[in-house]
Amino acid sequence: MGTLSGVRVLDLSRVLAGPYCTSLLADLGADVIKVEQPGKGDDARSLGPFRGDESVYFAMLNRGKRSITLNLRDADGVAVLRELVRGADVVVENYRPGVAQRLGVTYEDLKEHNEGLVYLSISGFGQTGPLATAPAYDLIVQAMSGLMEATGFPDGPPTRIGESFGDLVAGLFGAWSVSAALFDRERTGKGTHLDVSMFECLVSMQVTAQSLLQVNGRTPGRVGNRHPVSTPFDAYQAADGLVVIAVANEAIFARLAAMMDLPGLVDDPRFASDPLRTDNEPEMRAVIESWASTRTVQDIIAEAGLSGVPAAPLWDLEAALGSAHSQERGLVANIDDPRVGSFDSVPQPVRFSGHRQMVDGHSPALGQDTNDVLGESLGLDSDRIEALRQQGVL
C-alpha cells in the first residue's frame, strides 16, 4: 500500500511541470489517469529523445499512469470528464490561464460535481496578474526570476540552470500543496483550488539573496562557485579536473594547510582569518592550485578524507548514477517498458520507513485505458464507448 494509494488523480496536464507533479503522486501509489487529446495526446509524446517512434522522455515522466482520450473541445467530452470528476480526488492542469475557462473545466465548473475536489493549476506566472497569460517557457521564467542573474561568474554572462528547474520546482510545489490539501480534506471534507506559478516558486526559493537584498539594498550578483562568505570554499583545478574544497572554519583551514605541507599558512597575514582569506582570494586560490595541479582529483579526495578536510569530485550525471553510494541506496530503477524497451530512471527520491516507493508500471500508449476507465467509472458498455469514439469524443 502506497502513501497515496486510493487517491485518484485526473491529469489534464502536458509536457513537464504537471506530468512531473503527477509522477511524484503516482510513485506514492495514486491512480493517475492522463486525460489526453484524441489522436495527438500529450505534446511530450513527440519530444525527444526517441527510441524508434517512442519518446523516452515521455516514458520516464509518465511511468505507472493510465491514459484515456477525451476531446475537451466537444461538449460531450466535457460531460464525460465531469462524470469522472465525481469519482476523483484530484484534478491537475497546466493550461495557459484562460484555456480551462474556455473549455469549461475550471475548479468552479468541476467542484459542483465533487465538493471535496482538490484542483491544482500550474502556470508560468499564476492565474491572475498582468503576466498571467505571458508565454512561460522554462528559460523565460528562469530569466525573469533573478536566478539566471545570480548564476555564473562575475566576468561571465547570466546562466540558466542546466535542467528545467522552473517547471520541476513548480511541479514539486504542486505535489506538496496537493498532499497538504488532501490531508486537510480528510479532516474537513473541503476541497481547494491550488494556484502554482513557476515564476513565484523560483523567486520564493532565493532565500539567501532575499536576505542580502534586505540588508545591503542590492543583490550579491554572480560569484561563480565561491561561497558568499567563507574562503577557500570553491572548485579548484587539479591535474585531471576540478575538485571542490570546502573550508568553513579555522580548524579545517589548519588541516588543509597541514595537508598541503604548508602549516605556516595559518599565521600568514594574508590568510590568518576567513575575512583575510576572502579579501585575498586570488592569492589563496593560487596557493591551493599550485599544490592541487600536481595531483589527481582522486588522490586529493583520498588525502582530504584522511585529513578531515571536506572535499568532493565534480561528477556528471552518469558518474552520480553509477557511484557505489547510488548503487547501494538503490537510487536507480530499471523499467522494462513495452513501448520504449528497458530504461533506467530515478523515481521520487524519498524513503518511506526504509521503503523506496515507486510504481514499477509502464508508461501508457495513447488512450489504452479508455475502455477500462469509462467502463469502471461510468458504467458505459462497449457499444456506447464505440459510439462516442465514432462521434470524435474519445
Add this chain to the structure above:
Amino acid sequence: MGTLSGVRVLDLSRVLAGPYCTSLLADLGADVIKVEQPGKGDDARSLGPFRGDESVYFAMLNRGKRSITLNLRDADGVAVLRELVRGADVVVENYRPGVAQRLGVTYEDLKEHNEGLVYLSISGFGQTGPLATAPAYDLIVQAMSGLMEATGFPDGPPTRIGESFGDLVAGLFGAWSVSAALFDRERTGKGTHLDVSMFECLVSMQVTAQSLLQVNGRTPGRVGNRHPVSTPFDAYQAADGLVVIAVANEAIFARLAAMMDLPGLVDDPRFASDPLRTDNEPEMRAVIESWASTRTVQDIIAEAGLSGVPAAPLWDLEAALGSAHSQERGLVANIDDPRVGSFDSVPQPVRFSGHRQMVDGHSPALGQDTNDVLGESLGLDSDRIEALRQQGVL
C-alpha cells in the same frame, strides 16, 4: 484556519534544509516549535547578513515559529523531548547521520512515545550507504549530483546554481513527504520515518539529462542558455543588456523574421527549419544580435509582444520582486520583526483557493517560548522549569 492548522512540529533542525522545510509547514498554519541548544541555538542565528546583532537570514527562515531550549546531550533534556513527542505530530531533524542515534532521539527511540509520529530526516546523502556521513555542504552536493557539470557554457567551467538549491529542494521534498504521510496517517493511524537525501533529490530532478543519457549513452554537457533542440531559443545581446527570445516552432520563427524586417529568413537555406537553424546557430545568433544590438531590451520586448514572439528580460531578484506582476499578486510580504525590524520576505508561493497562506509571525528569540510550551504541554510549573534551567537542561 490554515491547511495544516493543528499540526504540531518539533523542529530539531538547523541552518537551511530543515528550517526551510518547517517554514513551509508553518506558513500553512502548523505550530512549529524549534528545539534549540541552550545558550547557542540554531547556527543560523550567527550567519549573516545581520542587522545589529540579529541575523536577517535566520529571521526570514524562522518567521512564525516558536523556540524552546533543550539540552539533548543531557538525559533529562531527552526525557523532556520524549514527553513533548507524545503531543506532537511531526519531528524534523537534519543532523549528520549517527548524531540522532548518539542523542537517543531517532525515529525508533521516539515512536515508542507516539505511534503515529511522522519523523523526517534530511541529510546530505541519506541515512545509509557509503557516503552517509560524508560532509554535505550545498556546493559539495551540487558538484556530485551532476548539476554543476550540466550548468554553464561549453567553453566555460561547471557552474553552481547561484542559490543553495541542494538544501532548498531537499527541504521542499521533505515538506511534500511529511504532508503525504500526514494524509496517510489520517486514514491508517500509522507513522512514518522519512529519509531525504540532498544528493538524491538533485539527481532525481535531472529528468531531461536522464532521458538523454539513456538514449545517447552520454549526458549532453553544458549548453549555456540554449535550448537543447530548438533555435533561436537563448539569451541575446541587446543595446543595454540581454534579452531572451524563445522560438519553439516555424510559425513563431516567421513572426520573428517579419519583426526584424527580414521575412526572407524563412526561405534562407541556413535557417529554413529548426534543425538547420540549430546547425547554423552562430550565424543565426549573428543575424539576431545585429538587429537586437541597436535596440533596448524594453523596445524589443514591446515589439515582440505586438508580434507574438515570446521574449523576456533578464531580471535580478530586486526587479522580479518589484515588478507590477509581483505587486499585483502580493508576492512580497512585509514582516515587522521586533528583533531585526521591518523586512520583506516571500513566503511559500502557492495560493490556496485564492488565499496566500503565510504566517505573519515574528521569528523567535532563543528559548522565548520555553516556559509556555513546557507549561502547556507537560504541565510543568515555573519552579520546576527554573530548576531544570539551573540544572543546564533548558
